[in-house]
Amino acid sequence: MHLTLGSRRFVEINIAIRRFYSKSATAERWRTLIRTHTEVSTDHMTPEIQLHLITQKCSLWHSRGEDVPFPDPFWAFYWPGGQVLSRFVLDNARLFSDKRVLDIGSGCGASAIASKMSGAHTVCANDIDRVAIEAIKMNCELNGVFVDTSADDVIGRQLQDWDIVFLGDMFYDSYFANLFSCWLPRLSQGGIDVLVGDPGRLPLSDHPLKKNLVSLYQCSLPENSLKENSGMSTGTVWQYRA
């Protein structure tokens, strides 16, 4: 489309309105928008978990960025790193039974939900996006489980009350990879087990941190995930070892 000055101005105004709206919208308003713009999907690696996702059947899938009423809706997609991690959790429930689990960058909340389904004692789904927090609560309701939620930015902070920390598909940016390489040794010293789910993202593949990661589980990613993630074909669950 050829943008005239008028239409560009329209886009700018639209984005400004969305930003303002995203700050002032209430939880109930987010829930209505999530219900309207997602479908409940089990078309992923953990079909035992139902999730509100933006799929190809949803009109937003085909929309232009400025028409999306959510700021960066990462939570509306179930990222392959999160999928492989949740699969591992559901298939190895005994490792999570009675544990205290913190899922950082929880997105749709699937890995947190998987750990609760596997018998974890306490689970917190953490994400700095407050729309994600509403989506996580709705996804918990769909699956009949309860997890705590937190929108605090805890990355880099000292953590005490957790046995296991999940990082599902959090190596999509080298900024995070660098942060984690300083932080994971400290978590490990504090007795926290860190599990990473990753589909082979570049910031992790090339990173020195990789020498401290031990593969616990590997599997092929499903067809739809290959299409959505530039052909990345294998998911791995890594455990950090100091």
Ligand SMILES: C[S@@+](CC[C@H](N)C(=O)[O-])C[C@H]1O[C@@H](n2cnc3c(N)ncnc32)[C@H](O)[C@@H]1O
């Ligand atoms: C790539 S998505 C992964 C979501 C989910 N773990 C999965 O695998 O489907 C990354 C998520 O991290 C969240 N995020 C980004 N920075 C964060 C931070 N500092 N603390 C917590 N969450 C953060 C984003 O809002 C987003 O939901």
